[in-house]
Amino acid sequence: MSDIEIAQKNEAEEMQPIVKVAATVGLTEDDLELYGKAKAKLSLPTLKRLQNQPQGKLVLVTSINPTPAGEGKSTVTIGLGDALRLRGKNAVIALREPSLGPVMGMKGGATGGGYAQVVPMEDINLHFTGDMHALTTTVDTLAALIDNHLQQGNALNLDPRRITWRRVLDINDRSLRHVVLGLGGATSGTPRESEFDITVASELMAVLCLASDLADLKARIAKIVIGYTYDRQPVTVGDLQVTGAIAMLLKDAIKPNLVQTLAHTPTLIHGGPFANIAHGCNSVIATRAALALGDIAITEAGFGADLGGEKFMDIKTPVLGKHPDAVVIVATVRALKYNGGVKLADLTAENREALATGFANLRRHIANMKRYGVPVVVAINAFTSDTEAELSDLKALCEASGATAVEADVWARGGEGGLALADAVTAALSQPADFTPLYDPAASVKDKIATIVTQIYGGGGVVYDHKADLALRTIAKNGWADLPICMAKTQYSLSDDPKKLGAPTGFTIHVRDIVPRLGAGFLVVMTGDVLTMPGLPKHPAALDMDVSADGVISGLF
Structure with a gap:
Protein backbone atom coordinates (compact mmCIF):
# COMPACT_ATOMS: atom_id res chain seq x y z
CA MET A 1 0.00 0.00 0.00
CA ASP A 131 -1.30 28.14 10.55
CA MET A 132 0.37 28.52 7.15
CA HIS A 133 -2.53 30.54 5.80
CA ALA A 134 -2.54 32.78 8.87
CA LEU A 135 1.19 33.35 8.47
CA THR A 136 0.89 34.07 4.74
CA THR A 137 -1.93 36.55 5.36
CA THR A 138 0.01 38.25 8.15
CA VAL A 139 3.15 38.70 6.04
CA ASP A 140 1.12 40.14 3.18
CA THR A 141 -0.89 42.38 5.51
CA LEU A 142 2.36 43.93 6.70
CA ALA A 143 3.41 44.40 3.06
CA ALA A 144 0.10 46.13 2.31
CA LEU A 145 0.52 48.41 5.33
CA ILE A 146 4.02 49.37 4.17
CA ASP A 147 2.81 50.25 0.67
CA ASN A 148 -0.13 52.16 2.12
CA HIS A 149 2.31 54.16 4.25
CA LEU A 150 4.13 55.19 1.09
CA GLN A 151 0.83 56.12 -0.57
CA GLN A 152 -0.40 58.18 2.39
CA GLY A 153 2.55 60.56 2.64
CA ASN A 154 5.49 58.40 3.79
CA ALA A 155 5.97 60.00 7.21
CA LEU A 156 8.84 57.61 7.98
CA ASN A 157 10.76 58.76 4.89
CA LEU A 158 11.02 55.17 3.61
CA ASP A 159 13.03 54.78 0.43
CA PRO A 160 10.87 52.64 -1.93
CA ARG A 161 14.08 51.25 -3.45
CA ARG A 162 15.23 49.94 -0.07
CA ILE A 163 12.11 48.25 1.25
CA THR A 164 13.23 44.78 2.32
CA TRP A 165 9.90 43.27 3.42
CA ARG A 166 8.55 40.87 0.80
CA ARG A 167 5.19 39.30 0.14
CA VAL A 168 4.90 35.52 0.36
CA LEU A 169 2.96 32.57 -1.00
CA ASP A 170 3.06 29.01 0.37
CA ILE A 171 3.56 27.43 -3.03
CA ASN A 172 6.51 27.20 -5.39
CA ASP A 173 5.89 29.98 -7.94
CA ARG A 174 9.00 31.05 -9.85
CA SER A 175 7.05 33.73 -11.75
CA LEU A 176 6.88 35.79 -8.55
CA ARG A 177 10.61 35.83 -7.81
CA HIS A 178 11.02 39.33 -9.25
CA VAL A 179 8.01 41.58 -9.74
CA VAL A 180 7.03 45.23 -10.20
CA LEU A 181 4.39 46.64 -7.85
CA GLY A 182 2.23 49.75 -7.92
CA LEU A 183 1.57 50.11 -11.62
CA GLY A 184 -1.67 51.78 -12.71
CA GLY A 185 -1.32 55.42 -11.82
CA ALA A 186 -1.37 57.64 -8.75
CA THR A 187 -4.21 55.79 -7.01
CA SER A 188 -2.58 52.36 -7.34
CA GLY A 189 0.51 52.77 -5.16
CA THR A 190 4.16 53.65 -5.62
CA PRO A 191 5.82 51.75 -8.48
CA ARG A 192 8.77 49.73 -7.24
CA GLU A 193 10.53 46.44 -7.78
CA SER A 194 10.08 43.65 -5.24
CA GLU A 195 10.22 39.90 -4.78
CA PHE A 196 8.07 37.11 -3.34
CA ASP A 197 9.39 34.47 -0.93
CA ILE A 198 7.79 31.16 -0.10
CA THR A 199 5.97 31.51 3.24
CA VAL A 200 8.30 29.19 5.11
CA ALA A 201 11.29 31.39 4.18
CA SER A 202 9.77 34.53 5.67
CA GLU A 203 11.21 36.16 8.76
CA LEU A 204 7.79 36.00 10.38
CA MET A 205 7.93 32.19 10.21
CA ALA A 206 11.27 32.28 12.03
CA VAL A 207 9.87 34.74 14.56
CA LEU A 208 6.89 32.47 15.24
CA CYS A 209 9.20 29.48 15.70
CA LEU A 210 11.67 31.24 18.02
CA ALA A 211 9.20 33.18 20.18
CA SER A 212 8.72 31.96 23.76
CA ASP A 213 5.16 33.23 24.12
CA LEU A 214 2.77 35.87 22.80
CA ALA A 215 4.58 38.72 24.59
CA ASP A 216 7.92 37.64 23.11
CA LEU A 217 6.26 37.31 19.70
CA LYS A 218 5.16 40.95 19.88
CA ALA A 219 8.62 42.09 21.00
CA ARG A 220 10.25 40.24 18.10
CA ILE A 221 7.74 41.54 15.56
CA ALA A 222 8.46 45.12 16.65
CA LYS A 223 12.17 44.61 15.86
CA ILE A 224 11.67 43.39 12.28
CA VAL A 225 13.43 45.69 9.79
CA ILE A 226 11.07 46.44 6.89
CA GLY A 227 13.40 48.75 4.96
CA TYR A 228 15.61 51.84 5.13
CA THR A 229 15.08 55.57 4.85
CA TYR A 230 16.55 57.77 2.15
CA ASP A 231 19.47 58.43 4.49
CA ARG A 232 19.81 54.66 5.06
CA GLN A 233 18.47 54.40 8.60
CA PRO A 234 16.61 51.16 9.41
CA VAL A 235 12.82 51.26 9.78
CA THR A 236 11.06 48.59 11.87
CA VAL A 237 7.54 47.29 12.33
CA GLY A 238 7.54 49.15 15.63
CA ASP A 239 8.25 52.38 13.78
CA LEU A 240 5.28 51.66 11.52
CA GLN A 241 3.13 51.28 14.67
CA VAL A 242 1.43 48.07 13.55
CA THR A 243 3.05 45.58 15.96
CA GLY A 244 -0.22 44.85 17.73
CA ALA A 245 -2.17 44.24 14.54
CA ILE A 246 0.47 41.87 13.15
CA ALA A 247 0.71 39.92 16.43
CA MET A 248 -3.08 39.76 16.64
CA LEU A 249 -3.27 37.90 13.33
CA LEU A 250 -0.98 35.20 14.79
CA LYS A 251 -2.73 34.76 18.14
CA ASP A 252 -3.95 31.27 17.16
CA SER A 430 22.61 7.78 29.71
CA GLN A 431 25.96 9.17 28.56
CA PRO A 432 27.13 12.61 29.69
CA ALA A 433 26.81 15.47 27.21
CA ASP A 434 29.20 18.40 27.35
CA PHE A 435 27.55 20.81 24.95
CA THR A 436 29.88 23.33 23.33
CA PRO A 437 28.62 25.94 20.82
CA LEU A 438 30.42 26.18 17.51
CA TYR A 439 31.33 29.86 17.80
CA ASP A 440 31.26 32.82 20.15
CA PRO A 441 28.34 35.14 19.23
CA ALA A 442 30.64 38.08 20.00
CA ALA A 443 33.03 37.07 17.21
CA SER A 444 32.96 39.10 14.01
CA VAL A 445 30.43 38.20 11.33
CA LYS A 446 33.16 37.07 8.95
CA ASP A 447 34.79 34.93 11.64
CA LYS A 448 31.50 33.21 12.44
CA ILE A 449 30.85 32.51 8.77
CA ALA A 450 34.39 31.24 8.28
CA THR A 451 34.00 28.92 11.28
CA ILE A 452 30.86 27.35 9.81
CA VAL A 453 32.43 27.04 6.36
CA THR A 454 35.71 25.50 7.49
CA GLN A 455 34.64 23.43 10.50
CA ILE A 456 31.17 22.24 9.43
CA TYR A 457 31.29 22.25 5.62
CA GLY A 458 34.99 21.42 5.21
CA GLY A 459 35.57 24.41 2.95
CA GLY A 460 38.75 26.36 2.46
CA GLY A 461 37.47 29.92 2.54
CA VAL A 462 34.79 32.50 1.80
CA VAL A 463 34.51 35.20 -0.85
CA TYR A 464 32.09 38.11 -0.59
CA ASP A 465 30.31 39.87 -3.44
CA HIS A 466 30.10 43.66 -3.40
CA LYS A 467 26.50 43.54 -2.14
CA ALA A 468 27.58 41.36 0.80
CA ASP A 469 30.38 43.78 1.67
CA LEU A 470 27.89 46.66 1.72
CA ALA A 471 25.62 44.59 3.97
CA LEU A 472 28.52 43.99 6.37
CA ARG A 473 29.01 47.74 6.67
CA THR A 474 25.31 48.24 7.43
CA ILE A 475 25.43 45.48 10.04
CA ALA A 476 28.48 46.98 11.72
CA LYS A 477 27.06 50.51 11.64
CA ASN A 478 23.82 49.43 13.33
CA GLY A 479 25.39 47.17 15.95
CA TRP A 480 23.96 43.90 14.67
CA ALA A 481 27.22 41.96 14.39
CA ASP A 482 26.70 39.88 17.54
CA LEU A 483 23.75 37.96 16.06
CA PRO A 484 24.15 34.26 15.17
CA ILE A 485 24.50 33.17 11.55
CA CYS A 486 21.80 31.46 9.47
CA MET A 487 23.42 30.12 6.31
CA ALA A 488 21.22 29.95 3.20
CA LYS A 489 22.84 27.20 1.16
CA THR A 490 21.97 24.30 -1.11
CA GLN A 491 20.89 21.23 0.83
CA TYR A 492 22.39 18.79 -1.65
CA SER A 493 26.04 19.39 -0.88
CA LEU A 494 28.30 20.42 1.96
CA SER A 495 29.50 23.12 -0.43
CA ASP A 496 27.39 25.75 -2.19
CA ASP A 497 27.52 23.70 -5.41
CA PRO A 498 24.75 21.05 -5.42
CA LYS A 499 26.77 18.85 -7.77
CA LYS A 500 29.65 18.35 -5.31
CA LEU A 501 28.61 15.20 -3.50
CA GLY A 502 30.36 13.25 -0.76
CA ALA A 503 32.60 15.38 1.41
CA PRO A 504 34.48 17.88 -0.76
CA THR A 505 37.24 19.92 0.86
CA GLY A 506 39.09 23.13 0.15
CA PHE A 507 36.22 24.69 -1.79
CA THR A 508 35.22 28.35 -1.56
CA ILE A 509 31.79 29.48 -0.39
CA HIS A 510 30.43 32.48 -2.31
CA VAL A 511 28.41 34.95 -0.22
CA ARG A 512 26.25 37.21 -2.34
CA ASP A 513 24.31 39.01 0.42
CA ILE A 514 23.76 39.13 4.19
CA VAL A 515 20.25 39.98 5.37
CA PRO A 516 19.59 41.14 8.96
CA ARG A 517 16.61 39.43 10.58
CA LEU A 518 16.36 41.29 13.88
CA GLY A 519 13.00 39.82 14.85
CA ALA A 520 14.27 36.30 14.37
CA GLY A 521 17.55 37.30 15.94
CA PHE A 522 20.00 36.15 13.27
CA LEU A 523 21.77 37.18 10.06
CA VAL A 524 20.83 35.27 6.89
CA VAL A 525 23.90 34.65 4.73
CA MET A 526 22.89 34.08 1.11
CA THR A 527 25.32 31.75 -0.69
CA GLY A 528 25.60 30.31 -4.18
CA ASP A 529 22.38 30.13 -6.17
CA VAL A 530 20.00 29.26 -3.32
CA LEU A 531 16.51 30.70 -3.90
CA THR A 532 13.95 31.98 -1.40
CA MET A 533 11.14 31.15 -3.83
CA PRO A 534 11.56 27.65 -5.28
CA GLY A 535 10.03 26.53 -8.56
CA LEU A 536 7.91 23.52 -9.47
CA PRO A 537 9.56 20.59 -11.31
CA LYS A 538 8.69 19.42 -14.82
CA HIS A 539 6.35 16.82 -13.35
CA PRO A 540 4.99 18.32 -10.12
CA ALA A 541 3.40 15.94 -7.64
CA ALA A 542 0.14 17.86 -8.11
CA LEU A 543 -0.32 16.15 -11.50
CA ASP A 544 -0.84 12.80 -9.72
CA MET A 545 -3.31 14.03 -7.08
CA ASP A 546 -7.09 13.80 -7.11
CA VAL A 547 -10.15 13.78 -4.88
CA SER A 548 -13.18 11.56 -5.44
CA ALA A 549 -16.83 12.63 -5.37
CA ASP A 550 -17.06 11.44 -1.78
CA GLY A 551 -13.98 13.39 -0.71
CA VAL A 552 -11.34 10.62 -0.70
CA ILE A 553 -7.89 11.97 -1.64
CA SER A 554 -5.48 9.97 -3.79
CA GLY A 555 -1.93 10.54 -5.05
CA LEU A 556 -0.81 12.48 -1.97
CA PHE A 557 2.34 10.30 -1.72
Missing part, protein backbone atom coordinates in the same frame (compact mmCIF):
# COMPACT_ATOMS: atom_id res chain seq x y z
CA SER A 2 1.05 3.60 -0.52
CA ASP A 3 1.63 5.96 2.40
CA ILE A 4 -1.75 7.62 1.97
CA GLU A 5 -3.58 4.27 1.75
CA ILE A 6 -1.94 3.10 4.97
CA ALA A 7 -2.86 6.37 6.66
CA GLN A 8 -6.46 6.31 5.40
CA LYS A 9 -6.96 2.73 6.56
CA ASN A 10 -5.68 3.65 10.01
CA GLU A 11 -7.76 6.82 10.18
CA ALA A 12 -10.89 4.81 9.38
CA GLU A 13 -10.22 1.90 11.74
CA GLU A 14 -7.78 2.80 14.52
CA MET A 15 -7.27 6.54 14.96
CA GLN A 16 -8.18 7.62 18.48
CA PRO A 17 -9.95 10.82 19.51
CA ILE A 18 -7.26 13.41 20.17
CA VAL A 19 -8.67 13.93 23.68
CA LYS A 20 -7.76 10.31 24.49
CA VAL A 21 -4.24 10.74 23.07
CA ALA A 22 -3.79 13.94 25.09
CA ALA A 23 -4.79 12.11 28.27
CA THR A 24 -1.76 9.79 27.93
CA VAL A 25 0.49 12.77 28.71
CA GLY A 26 -1.68 14.29 31.40
CA LEU A 27 -3.68 16.77 29.31
CA THR A 28 -7.42 17.20 29.72
CA GLU A 29 -10.00 18.46 27.26
CA ASP A 30 -9.83 21.83 29.03
CA ASP A 31 -6.16 22.08 27.95
CA LEU A 32 -7.12 21.78 24.30
CA GLU A 33 -8.78 23.80 21.57
CA LEU A 34 -10.33 21.12 19.39
CA TYR A 35 -10.25 21.19 15.58
CA GLY A 36 -12.61 18.27 15.08
CA LYS A 37 -11.99 14.87 16.69
CA ALA A 38 -8.43 14.27 15.46
CA LYS A 39 -6.65 17.63 15.84
CA ALA A 40 -6.23 20.16 18.61
CA LYS A 41 -4.17 23.13 19.67
CA LEU A 42 -2.72 23.55 23.15
CA SER A 43 -4.30 26.59 24.80
CA LEU A 44 -2.24 29.58 25.94
CA PRO A 45 -2.97 28.91 29.67
CA THR A 46 -1.83 25.31 29.18
CA LEU A 47 1.40 26.46 27.53
CA LYS A 48 2.04 28.88 30.40
CA ARG A 49 1.50 26.09 32.94
CA LEU A 50 3.86 23.75 31.09
CA GLN A 51 6.66 26.33 31.29
CA ASN A 52 7.03 25.48 34.97
CA GLN A 53 7.11 21.71 34.48
CA PRO A 54 10.38 19.68 34.73
CA GLN A 55 11.95 18.99 31.34
CA GLY A 56 12.69 15.57 29.92
CA LYS A 57 15.57 14.49 27.71
CA LEU A 58 15.87 15.90 24.19
CA VAL A 59 16.77 13.86 21.10
CA LEU A 60 17.57 15.68 17.85
CA VAL A 61 17.14 13.75 14.60
CA THR A 62 19.10 15.00 11.59
CA SER A 63 20.59 13.34 8.50
CA ILE A 64 23.16 13.22 5.76
CA ASN A 65 22.72 15.56 2.79
CA PRO A 66 19.50 14.64 0.97
CA THR A 67 19.67 12.73 -2.31
CA PRO A 68 17.13 11.51 -4.89
CA ALA A 69 17.57 8.07 -3.28
CA GLY A 70 15.74 9.24 -0.15
CA GLU A 71 16.75 9.28 3.50
CA GLY A 72 13.50 9.23 5.51
CA LYS A 73 14.32 11.54 8.42
CA SER A 74 10.72 12.23 9.44
CA THR A 75 9.85 8.54 9.09
CA VAL A 76 12.69 7.56 11.42
CA THR A 77 11.79 10.32 13.88
CA ILE A 78 8.22 9.05 14.10
CA GLY A 79 9.26 5.40 14.24
CA LEU A 80 11.72 6.18 17.02
CA GLY A 81 8.99 7.85 19.06
CA ASP A 82 6.72 4.82 18.63
CA ALA A 83 9.56 2.44 19.51
CA LEU A 84 10.47 4.32 22.68
CA ARG A 85 6.85 4.07 23.84
CA LEU A 86 6.90 0.33 23.13
CA ARG A 87 9.90 0.21 25.47
CA GLY A 88 7.81 1.87 28.17
CA LYS A 89 9.22 5.39 27.75
CA ASN A 90 6.95 8.43 27.83
CA ALA A 91 8.04 9.79 24.45
CA VAL A 92 6.54 12.84 22.76
CA ILE A 93 7.38 13.89 19.19
CA ALA A 94 7.76 17.49 17.97
CA LEU A 95 7.82 18.06 14.19
CA ARG A 96 7.59 20.90 11.67
CA GLU A 97 4.47 21.63 9.66
CA PRO A 98 4.58 20.76 5.94
CA SER A 99 4.61 23.50 3.33
CA LEU A 100 2.33 23.23 0.29
CA GLY A 101 5.32 24.14 -1.89
CA PRO A 102 7.09 20.77 -1.61
CA VAL A 103 3.79 18.91 -1.17
CA MET A 104 2.69 20.08 -4.64
CA GLY A 105 6.24 20.00 -6.01
CA MET A 106 8.68 17.14 -5.66
CA LYS A 107 9.93 16.71 -2.08
CA GLY A 108 6.68 15.46 -0.59
CA GLY A 109 5.13 16.12 2.79
CA ALA A 110 6.42 15.90 6.31
CA THR A 111 4.27 13.26 7.98
CA GLY A 112 6.60 10.27 7.66
CA GLY A 113 5.81 7.17 5.64
CA GLY A 114 4.63 3.57 5.71
CA TYR A 115 3.77 2.49 9.25
CA ALA A 116 5.70 5.38 10.81
CA GLN A 117 3.33 8.26 10.07
CA VAL A 118 1.41 10.97 11.84
CA VAL A 119 -2.29 11.28 11.13
CA PRO A 120 -4.63 12.64 9.84
CA MET A 121 -2.05 12.66 7.06
CA GLU A 122 -4.10 14.49 4.43
CA ASP A 123 -5.11 17.28 6.80
CA ILE A 124 -1.58 17.84 8.07
CA ASN A 125 -0.10 17.98 4.56
CA LEU A 126 -2.79 20.30 3.25
CA HIS A 127 -4.49 23.05 5.27
CA PHE A 128 -4.17 21.49 8.77
CA THR A 129 -5.34 24.07 11.35
CA GLY A 130 -4.67 27.07 9.12
CA ALA A 253 -1.05 30.28 14.92
CA ILE A 254 1.33 30.59 17.90
CA LYS A 255 -0.39 27.64 19.62
CA PRO A 256 1.18 24.25 18.77
CA ASN A 257 -0.95 21.53 17.15
CA LEU A 258 -1.45 18.11 18.73
CA VAL A 259 -2.00 14.99 16.60
CA GLN A 260 -0.96 11.33 16.86
CA THR A 261 1.11 8.71 15.07
CA LEU A 262 -0.41 5.52 13.69
CA ALA A 263 0.59 3.99 17.06
CA HIS A 264 -1.06 6.89 18.98
CA THR A 265 2.17 8.56 20.12
CA PRO A 266 1.37 12.22 20.98
CA THR A 267 2.92 14.47 18.33
CA LEU A 268 3.18 18.25 18.35
CA ILE A 269 3.43 19.78 14.87
CA HIS A 270 4.16 23.49 14.73
CA GLY A 271 6.06 25.86 12.47
CA GLY A 272 7.91 24.94 9.31
CA PRO A 273 10.90 27.07 8.28
CA PHE A 274 13.00 25.54 5.49
CA ALA A 275 16.53 24.66 6.57
CA ASN A 276 18.23 25.67 3.32
CA ILE A 277 16.90 29.26 3.41
CA ALA A 278 15.80 29.63 7.05
CA HIS A 279 16.71 27.93 10.34
CA GLY A 280 14.83 24.69 9.72
CA CYS A 281 13.46 23.81 13.18
CA ASN A 282 9.97 23.51 14.62
CA SER A 283 8.84 26.03 17.22
CA VAL A 284 10.50 26.61 20.56
CA ILE A 285 7.01 26.58 22.10
CA ALA A 286 6.23 23.09 20.74
CA THR A 287 9.62 21.67 21.71
CA ARG A 288 9.30 23.04 25.26
CA ALA A 289 5.81 21.55 25.51
CA ALA A 290 7.14 18.16 24.35
CA LEU A 291 9.92 18.37 26.94
CA ALA A 292 7.38 19.13 29.67
CA LEU A 293 4.86 16.46 28.62
CA GLY A 294 7.29 13.59 28.02
CA ASP A 295 10.32 12.00 29.62
CA ILE A 296 11.90 12.02 26.16
CA ALA A 297 11.15 14.59 23.45
CA ILE A 298 12.14 13.68 19.89
CA THR A 299 12.44 16.47 17.38
CA GLU A 300 14.03 16.92 13.97
CA ALA A 301 15.87 19.58 12.02
CA GLY A 302 15.51 20.08 8.28
CA PHE A 303 17.78 18.64 5.59
CA GLY A 304 21.32 17.55 6.49
CA ALA A 305 23.21 18.17 9.71
CA ASP A 306 25.23 20.88 7.93
CA LEU A 307 22.04 22.96 7.72
CA GLY A 308 19.23 22.12 10.14
CA GLY A 309 21.51 20.33 12.59
CA GLU A 310 24.00 23.19 12.86
CA LYS A 311 21.21 25.77 13.07
CA PHE A 312 19.45 23.82 15.82
CA MET A 313 22.66 23.87 17.84
CA ASP A 314 23.69 27.47 17.21
CA ILE A 315 20.36 29.29 16.71
CA LYS A 316 17.60 27.32 18.44
CA THR A 317 19.48 25.87 21.43
CA PRO A 318 20.35 29.27 23.01
CA VAL A 319 16.70 30.36 22.74
CA LEU A 320 15.31 27.01 23.86
CA GLY A 321 17.58 26.99 26.89
CA LYS A 322 18.16 23.27 26.42
CA HIS A 323 20.66 21.41 24.25
CA PRO A 324 20.07 17.94 22.76
CA ASP A 325 21.04 15.07 25.04
CA ALA A 326 21.62 12.84 22.01
CA VAL A 327 21.71 13.22 18.24
CA VAL A 328 20.45 10.69 15.69
CA ILE A 329 21.82 10.97 12.14
CA VAL A 330 19.68 9.21 9.52
CA ALA A 331 21.43 7.60 6.56
CA THR A 332 20.66 4.94 3.98
CA VAL A 333 22.93 2.55 2.13
CA ARG A 334 21.33 3.75 -1.11
CA ALA A 335 22.04 7.43 -0.46
CA LEU A 336 25.63 6.77 0.54
CA LYS A 337 26.22 4.76 -2.64
CA TYR A 338 24.75 7.69 -4.57
CA ASN A 339 27.27 9.95 -2.82
CA GLY A 340 29.90 7.43 -3.89
CA GLY A 341 29.11 7.94 -7.57
CA VAL A 342 26.48 5.28 -8.31
CA LYS A 343 23.66 6.33 -10.65
CA LEU A 344 20.12 6.35 -9.29
CA ALA A 345 19.06 3.44 -11.53
CA ASP A 346 21.89 1.23 -10.22
CA LEU A 347 21.47 1.70 -6.47
CA THR A 348 19.82 -1.68 -5.86
CA ALA A 349 22.99 -3.56 -6.89
CA GLU A 350 25.55 -4.27 -4.17
CA ASN A 351 28.49 -1.89 -4.37
CA ARG A 352 30.63 -1.91 -1.25
CA GLU A 353 33.34 0.24 -2.81
CA ALA A 354 30.89 3.05 -3.63
CA LEU A 355 29.43 2.76 -0.13
CA ALA A 356 32.87 3.23 1.40
CA THR A 357 33.51 6.24 -0.85
CA GLY A 358 30.13 7.82 -0.16
CA PHE A 359 30.53 7.26 3.58
CA ALA A 360 32.73 10.36 3.58
CA ASN A 361 29.51 12.41 3.67
CA LEU A 362 28.20 10.63 6.76
CA ARG A 363 31.64 10.74 8.39
CA ARG A 364 31.64 14.52 8.09
CA HIS A 365 28.18 14.78 9.67
CA ILE A 366 29.14 12.47 12.53
CA ALA A 367 32.22 14.57 13.25
CA ASN A 368 30.19 17.78 13.05
CA MET A 369 27.58 16.64 15.57
CA LYS A 370 30.18 15.13 17.91
CA ARG A 371 31.96 18.51 17.83
CA TYR A 372 29.09 19.85 19.95
CA GLY A 373 29.89 17.37 22.72
CA VAL A 374 26.69 15.31 22.36
CA PRO A 375 26.48 11.49 21.90
CA VAL A 376 25.69 10.46 18.31
CA VAL A 377 23.74 7.46 17.02
CA VAL A 378 23.42 6.60 13.32
CA ALA A 379 20.04 5.25 12.21
CA ILE A 380 20.39 3.15 9.06
CA ASN A 381 16.99 3.49 7.41
CA ALA A 382 16.53 0.04 5.90
CA PHE A 383 15.68 -0.76 2.28
CA THR A 384 15.03 -4.26 0.92
CA SER A 385 17.92 -3.85 -1.54
CA ASP A 386 20.48 -3.44 1.27
CA THR A 387 22.80 -6.45 1.46
CA GLU A 388 24.22 -7.94 4.65
CA ALA A 389 27.74 -7.10 3.49
CA GLU A 390 26.83 -3.45 2.88
CA LEU A 391 25.09 -3.13 6.25
CA SER A 392 28.03 -4.75 8.02
CA ASP A 393 30.46 -2.40 6.26
CA LEU A 394 28.40 0.66 7.14
CA LYS A 395 28.14 -0.26 10.81
CA ALA A 396 31.89 -0.83 10.99
CA LEU A 397 32.61 2.51 9.32
CA CYS A 398 30.31 4.28 11.80
CA GLU A 399 31.89 2.57 14.80
CA ALA A 400 35.32 3.63 13.54
CA SER A 401 34.02 7.21 13.39
CA GLY A 402 32.84 7.10 17.00
CA ALA A 403 29.12 6.52 16.50
CA THR A 404 26.90 3.53 17.20
CA ALA A 405 24.96 2.47 14.10
CA VAL A 406 21.77 0.42 14.11
CA GLU A 407 19.23 -0.56 11.47
CA ALA A 408 15.71 0.87 11.59
CA ASP A 409 12.92 -0.79 9.61
CA VAL A 410 10.17 1.55 10.73
CA TRP A 411 8.59 2.20 7.31
CA ALA A 412 7.56 -1.45 7.03
CA ARG A 413 7.17 -2.35 10.71
CA GLY A 414 6.47 0.86 12.60
CA GLY A 415 7.74 1.04 16.17
CA GLU A 416 8.58 -2.68 16.21
CA GLY A 417 11.13 -1.99 13.50
CA GLY A 418 12.76 0.73 15.59
CA LEU A 419 13.32 -1.10 18.87
CA ALA A 420 17.07 -1.51 18.30
CA LEU A 421 17.31 2.20 17.54
CA ALA A 422 15.27 3.02 20.66
CA ASP A 423 17.69 0.94 22.76
CA ALA A 424 20.71 2.66 21.22
CA VAL A 425 19.21 6.10 21.82
CA THR A 426 18.33 5.19 25.41
CA ALA A 427 21.94 4.12 25.95
CA ALA A 428 23.17 7.39 24.41
CA LEU A 429 20.89 9.39 26.72
